[in-house]
Amino acid sequence: MNAPPEKITSGTHAATATWADLSKLLVDIRARRNEFSRAQKIPKEIVGGFRRVGVYRAMAAKRFGGEERTPADFCRLVERISEADGSAGWVASFGDGARYLAALPDDTLRKVYANGPDVVLAGALFPLQPAKRCADGFIVNGVWPFASGSPEADLIGVGITLEDDPSGDLPRVAVMPAEKVTIRPNWDVIGLQGTGSHDVVVSDVIVPEEWTLIRGGPPTLDGPIYRYPAVAFAAQAHAIVGIGIARSAIDDVIAMAETRASITGAPVMAERGYVQLEIAKAEAMLRSARSFFYEATEELWKEALKGEVNLGTTTLMRLAATNAARQGAEVCRIASGLAGTEALYSNSNLARAMCDSFVVAQHAALNEGTLQSAGRALLGSAIQPGFP
Template sequence: MNASPEMIPPDGDVKPATGDNLPTLLAEIRARRNDFAVAQQISGDIIEGFKRVGVYRAMVAKRFGGEERTPAEFCRLIERISEADGSAGWVASFGDGACNLAALPDETLGKIYANGPDVVYSAAIFPLQPARRSTGGFVVSGAWPFASGSPGAALIGVGIAVEDDPTGGLPRVAVVPAEKVTIRPHWDVIGLQGTGSHDVVLEDIIVPEEWTLIRGGSPTLDRPIYRYPSVAFAAQAHAVVGIGIARSALNELIAISRSRPSITGAPVMGQRGYVQLETAKAEAKLRSARSFFYEATEELWNEALNGSINPNTATLMRLAATNAALQSAEVCNIASSLAGTGSLYTASNLARAMCDSFVVAQHAALNEGTLQRAGQLLLGGPAQPGFP
């Protein structure tokens, strides 16, 4: 019997060893993805499932009980979760936040991981809100949108601007316990509806300086995974969500093309020439983008292992991430278009994939503006704070 395309792991990848819990968790996510959209958040039991399969400990230092997984291993895990549901994958992708937290002082990290490495962190960085210095640290007030996964987080980071702060143009992030943060529901969108990307609000909260970090700055911990550029890693952790969503959309299209008859009496979809042609193009588009993505990941990781990052390599990683997001969205649009009226229903996986992938590609770290910035750097132009 010939294996169908959806049964073949792209590029022959060996999946990460996340334990026997992962297939069960993925099945549960697929069964409940409509529920997540209605609730506008991923449920607490799924967040606990993420902990069991290692999402939140993957990038935590081994000295704190973490695993220090490679960027490619983490991304493949997020890709599989995203194939089950884009919103679940997006929330899980914030497991990369441990790399940002690694810029906190060692003593602070010890407190964060005192009870284990499975700490759920959410962040909403922009717009930076003004904060003032006090004897206890910084007095922080303001509202920040797009705090994905905040309903299930234990720690929440917010971007602040402090007068005469020597950060080199990089944002300072105040990390606070979730109980000090008000979550203001404000997530009425067409895609990634289950991510709980609400506004977070702080009112005159004093944050000690040792609980702040410089996003994109030097990490406290000197390990290869923390030499890997954290801003680039955040972009690729989001981009790989699009790859998983697109894989799900193509699998759906292939399945219905083989069996669904036309109500007009036309041949089944899989027997129509234009469907065969566009499906082949979409498959090649997705696999090409995915291959570039993981090739750039491995190249950058090898440099982190050797202790020195070439800015051009980091730029290529950002380019690969943006390309993955944009190409994945195009693949989802192709799949939805080919499926015809079957993709119109709100509960359709193809409709969900099209909308979810569109939102991924609209992210500030992945939209077409980042292509221009990558091209500028590749052509010898000046770097900007926070890019690549």
């Protein structure tokens, strides 16, 4: 079911990475995915592989050596990595951080990319922690949970609040070198165990104002990718992880169905009527969710190319992202159920897929609350700040 080797292309040029280059990395990821869970992080050499295939330069500006790929290109890259391992795909999805960084001042961006475009940003936004103004910027203190990918990051961003902040309802993010942050290892969860989503602790770090940005605010850089809404893009970059995980789960069931017989004497899985029925439903469910996802992505991208995105189109993108995450989790549940006892073992990809996809769908940008927000927007009602 996997796509054959092909060029990963941007809207106007062929990117440097190819599916063939990625395939070598995927083999390594599949072989080591149990290791990621035990270590509670994606190791440095795998993150190095992400750098090589272009994960972190994908959304960076061309003027800094980046590629400015389309959102769909980036999501397809993350989707393929997620098929190999959900935790690896989740960490790779934070390559969308270059879109957030685009809201930093131009002089700051020159410093960020002084050594090249492959800059790894991680961090955690909520809960927003109060920061104090000082002569050199802001004094930042606090603890932030769910800092996915922080163990191998170059930069860490954390959410702060200030008195009389002109940003209004949009949160401010303080960006600092990773060495100024303490990582508190406490990522003890049932799914996405390899993402290294530990707490980050910041103690009396002075962050210059020019190293802060407004999440969802206007970018410094110009171009279609910077007109594409950053918050919606972050949600969809996470959601596509669930689609990749679900693809691997269905493929695993299909692979085992022709030979796996029941110890009770029942026929092989492929000959059982309920397996045939459920695998057909799961395949249709996954393909439908994926098609809606990329259809909404392309519609929003067309508007960004024209110069201005529409609130209704952005809302549909958020709805498509949430639907992708939730349908992906349901597909994994179906696949795991069909596999029976094979899905009970902790080192089974189906057990991992079920738990990983569940965690994806629990994300604040993809949970049921976002469905309600999308419904309110579709009906013309007022929506909460930060959506879509």
